[in-house]
Amino acid sequence: MSESDAGKESDKAPTRPADEPRRQNSLPSSPLDPILGQHPWLRTILDAVPSVLAVLDSNRRIVYVNQSLQKVARHGCEEEVCGLRLGEALECRHAEEPPNGCGSTPACVTCGAVRTITSALQGKSATADARIVRRDGRIFEFRAHTIPFKDGTTRYAILLLTDVTHENRRATLEYLFGDDILNLAMRVHGFAQFLTEISPDRLGELKERISNLTGLLVEKIGAYQTLRAAEEGTLTVHPVSLESRGLLEQLVERFHESDVARDKELLVHPQAQNVVFSSDRTLLMHALRALTENALEASAAGERVTLLCTPTSEGVAFEVHNPTAMSYEVQLQMFIRGFSTKGRGRGLGTYTARLFVESYLGGRVGFVSNTESGTTFRIELPLHLAGSDGAVSE
Numbered sequence: 001m002s003e004s005d006a007g008k009e010s011d012k013a014p015t016r017p018a019d020e021p022r023r024q025n026s027l028p029s030s031p032l033d034p035i036l037g038q039h040p041w042l043r044t045i046l047d048a049v050p051s052v053l054a055v056l057d058s059n060r061r062i063v064y065v066n067q068s069l070q071k072v073a074r075h076g077c078e079e080e081v082c083g084l085r086l087g088e089a090l091e092c093r094h095a096e097e098p099p100n101g102c103g104s105t106p107a108c109v110t111c112g113a114v115r116t117i118t119s120a121l122q123g124k125s126a127t128a129d130a131r132i133v134r135r136d137g138r139i140f141e142f143r144a145h146t147i148p149f150k151d152g153t154t155r156y157a158i159l160l161l162t163d164v165t166h167e168n169r170r171a172t173l174e175y176l177f178g179d180d181i182l183n184l185a186m187r188v189h190g191f192a193q194f195l196t197e198i199s200p201d202r203l204g205e206l207k208e209r210i211s212n213l214t215g216l217l218v219e220k221i222g223a224y225q226t227l228r229a230a231e232e233g234t235l236t237v238h239p240v241s242l243e244s245r246g247l248l249e250q251l252v253e254r255f256h257e258s259d260v261a262r263d264k265e266l267l268v269h270p271q272a273q274n275v276v277f278s279s280d281r282t283l284l285m286h287a288l289r290a291l292t293e294n295a296l297e298a299s300a301a302g303e304r305v306t307l308l309c310t311p312t313s314e315g316v317a318f319e320v321h322n323p324t325a326m327s328y329e330v331q332l333q334m335f336i337r338g339f340s341t342k343g344r345g346r347g348l349g350t351y352t353a354r355l356f357v358e359s360y361l362g363g364r365v366g367f368v369s370n371t372e373s374g375t376t377f378r379i380e381l382p383l384h385l386a387g388s389d390g391a392v393s394e
Contacts, residue, residue: 030055030063030082031151052142052161058154060085060103060117069161072140086113086159093135110332113144113161120146120157129164131336139337141165168338183259184217212257219254223286227352230360237280237360239385244309244316245274247281251288251307260293263301269308275316279385283356287365288318290349291377295322298375315363315383323374331369353379362386 032055036043046053047067055064062069065081073081073089087095087102097105108114112128119126125147132140142161149156191210198206229235248268255261288307295305299322308319326334333339337351350365357363363381 031149031154031156032064051163052159054086054159054161055149056086056117056121056157056159058121058156060114060121060157062086062089063156065089086117087111087132090132090140091134091136092132094133107332110329113142113159116144116146117157117159120148120159121155123148123155130161131333131338133336141168141338181217181220184213184220187257188213188217209257212254216254216258219286219289222282223289223352226282226286227348227355230355235283235360237283237385239278240281241276241278242281242284243274243276244318245272247285247288248272248307248309248318251285251292254289255292255296258293258296260296264296264299265302265304266292266296267304267306269306272307272309273311275309275311275383277316277381277383279361279381283360284379284381287353287356287361287379288320290353291320291379294349295320295375295377298322298324298326300324312380315381317381318379319376321374321376325371326369326375331367334367335365350377353377357381 049066050068052069052072053066054062054069057063062082062084065078069089070078070081073091081089085095085102086092087108092102094105094107095102097107099105102108103114103118111132112130113132116126116128116130125145127143127145130140130142130144132142134140141164143164145160145162146157149158188210191206191213194206195203226235245268252266252268255266292305292307299305303323306319306321308321310317310319330341335350335354337348339351354365357365357379361381362385363379365377365379367375367377369375
């Protein structure tokens with residue numbers, strides 16, 4: 001997440017007095033009120049701006065918004081928004097968390113909107129990307145830009161939020177098809193050229209490598225198509241009988257030809273226990289592959305990534321472990337679509353895993369990360385996926 005223009009003094013989330021109400025009984029005054037009263041046509045111009053435009057007071061309460069924010073926040077009129085903080089107006093999932101809601105929670109430390117607003121109230125313009133996750137799961141992807149403004153001795157922040165959702169989606173496609181898939185296709189092409197030249201005793205090995213690479217290629221494209229269907233709510237699950245250890249062994253084999261696994265060790269833990277269960281194989285493998293790729297990318301050359309499966313009281317659990325710990329800031333943003341420490345166009349892996357597992361497979365995804373033991377992602381699934389006939393073949 002780019003926050004290059006937000007100053008270091010904004011790194012700490014500002015706090016709100018514990019006894020301060022989230023919305024005051026009377027609406028806060030806006031420095032624009034006299035101007036808009038004299039020139040009503042100016043409000044028409046501001047409402048015509050397609051981006052969200054808001055003015056916030058020194059307590060970060062909204063004192064003016066154009067119609068774009070009213071539409072995004074799904075409020076009927078300006079009066080319903082004024083007096084709220086931005087996270088409250090947009091129904092951010094952290095807006096009511098302790099200690100004092102929007103602007104004070106641990107998650108607010110990484111919020112680009114909070115950082116830019118705070119910076120403007122300290123007298124400095126700022127720009128940062130902001131991803132706000134609503135309570136209903138919808139994600140707003142904005143580029144937040146603020147400039148400071150003073151009316152006498154009173155400080156205000158003028159906030160402009162530009163929707164960069166399509167820009168980020170395009171960056172994802174450019175990475176997926178311009179880098180990731182193109183690299184796989186070029187490797188397949190390179191191996192295919194050797195088919196007529198290689199000695200017969202090595203032909204089987206080459207065919208196997210080409211098969212693995214083309215399998216990865218198909219899976220990469222299929223994963224993105226499946227993700228789009230999942231986000232649009234048109235995805236249908238197809239439960240089949242599965243064996244947990246077999247899935248992990250197939251995963252290790254598939255990554256054998258992957259660049260991300262080069263010079264690293266990927267193996268199934270010796271204590272992995274085979275569990276027969278029913279689930280959607282395609283979605284589960286997409287989720288496991290995403291978490292495994294994430295673990296491999298986080299690992300240095302020579303390090304080991306371990307896959308484990310065990311029975312639980314309700315079904316089966318899968319774990320993906322790597323020795324690298326995540327920072328606190330990264331942990332706060334895990335599972336958010338588009339968040340990545342690896343640059344633009346990335347950030348689908350853990351988001352995809354949680355979406356598939358929790359929205360379609362009836363399971364849960366979580367992680368534990370610390371310097372002592374590294375990072376472990378865990379998927380827990382029921383023994384029988386709802387919608388299956390419950391008959392799991394041995």
